[in-house]
Amino acid sequence: MxxxxxxxxxxxxxxxxxxxxxxxxxxxxxxxxxxxxxxxxxxxxxxxxxxxxxxxxxxxxxxxxxxxxxxxxxxxxxxxxxxxxxxxxxxxxxxxxxxxxxxxxxxxxxxxxxxxxxTFNYPLISTIFPLTGLAFLVRSLNQDSEMKALKEQQLVSELNYLKAQLHPHFFFNTINNIYGLALKQSAQTAPMVARLGEMMRYILYEADQQTVPLSRELIFLSNYIEVEKIRHQKGIDIQFDVQGIRPDYRIEPLLLLPFIENAFKHGLEEEIESGFVSVVICQTEQELTLQVSNSVPEAVKEKEAPGLGIKNIRKRLDILYHGKYQLEMNEAPGNYEVSLILSNA
Structure with a gap:
């Protein structure tokens, strides 16, 4: 130029x-x-x-x-x-x-x-002013490029910080689940520990990447839901449905987990004899949709503030999909629903 x-x-x-x-x-x-x-x-x-x-x-x-x-x-x-x-x-x-x-x-x-x-007038108009303006323009463009690179670096640092918060939060909840089964001397404790080992391997060796195959993320979510099925045996309806997943599509790791985790934590924690959690992940050419619904225990009268996982996920969505996602949370008597749509999926 x-x-x-x-x-x-x-x-x-x-x-x-x-x-x-x-x-x-x-x-x-x-x-x-x-x-x-x-x-x-x-x-x-x-x-x-x-x-x-x-x-x-x-x-x-x-x-x-x-x-x-x-x-x-x-x-x-x-x-x-x-x-x-x-x-x-x-x-x-x-x-x-x-x-x-x-x-x-x-x-x-x-x-x-x-x-x-x-003569100074002609060189000023024909040469010095245009070249000085060019130098200032190039300097401004370089500054914009440097600021953009710095902003991207800051976003990466913030994402890594949010992931670092999510990992111990997830492990803490899962270990509590295993602890509860161990107290009951349940035969499902060993299978639950095995699935936890697979999930830990995924988090430690794969989830630190910028993106992962969606199919690999779904295996992780499936393991998590199976662990929850072990915890909640009789009278609890847990459904997990996946539709239209493209094999080449990649997603930020652990992006969907907090919504599913929240459904189990707040939807079934107080249920003793009945309750449900339904998770549907559907993909089309234009978007990826996550729909999570869960029962709302009658014993829970006061609405709880969003947990650490949901706060983190809102920040991650604002960084990764700014202006390209829709998140809705609706509560009705006995039912709580979350709908997340990611554009350009």
Whole structure:
């Protein structure tokens, strides 16, 4: 982008100016070709001078916010550019065979003229202001890119922090479940420990990735629900249904678990003889849907505040699916429902 802009500033503006002068002042656009060789030489040297000024001095001062440096190097550029054009450019024009005699004679006259005039207005408008604006634009774009990278790094750090909170929370609840079975000397304690081992292996070795296959996440959820089925034996209806899962789809690990865990924790904790939990995960071309419903125990009269897992999951959804998810939680007499829709699934 920068080289293209400097090339345009060096060649295109001068060539367009010559075309307009030939067309409107001389009334013959064909006269443009008389100046073409002259412009090729002079603007080639202008490209070299502008590039040295921009990359050698101006850009560095702009990036460091050094106003005195910007002013001094711009002042020096005007003087050095004039000397460069007077002695070097004119000497090359005199000795270039494809330059017309008229322009070669003009170059010789300027080279031999002992008087020197330094004008600042034209270089300011045609060169210094555009190149300074370019440097500030590039600096702004670089800052935007750096801020975006920093924001992404902060989001990753926050996600890792939320996951770190979720893991001990999950293990604490599951170990409590095993403890309850052990107190009852249940024969299901060993199978429950085995499934817990599989879940721990998944969390420790796979859930630290940014995404995992949805099919692998579903195996983990299935193990969790089987553990809950062991805990809640008679009179409890637990359903887990999966529909239309694409084998290539990936999802953030442990994203769905808190909703399912919450249904068991608050829906069946107080139930003794009856109750239900229903989990349906359905995928289409446009979205992934999770629907969780559970019974609400009559003994629970006061509505509980959302647990740590639900608070974390709301934060994760805001980070990962900002503006691309719908989360609804509805409570009716004896029933609590959660619906989560992830777009672009």
């Amino acid at each position: 920068e080289l293209g802009f400097i090339f345009f500033l060096s060649f295109a503006i001068a060539l367009i100016s010559d075309l307009e002068y030939s067309a409107y002042e001389e009334h013959n656009i064909a006269n443009f070709k008389n100046d073409f060789g002259y412009r090729v030489v002079t603007e080639s040297f202008a490209l070299i001078a502008y590039s040295a000024y921009y990359w050698g001095f101006l850009k560095g001062y702009v990036f460091r916010r050094n106003l005195p440096g910007i002013i001094l190097c711009s002042f020096a550029f005007v003087i050095l550019d004039h000397l460069f054009n007077k002695y070097i450019t004119n000497w090359v024009l005199i000795h270039t065979f494809f330059i017309s005699p008229e322009f070669r004679q003009r170059a010789l006259k300027e080279l031999l003229n002992p008087r020197m005039f330094f």
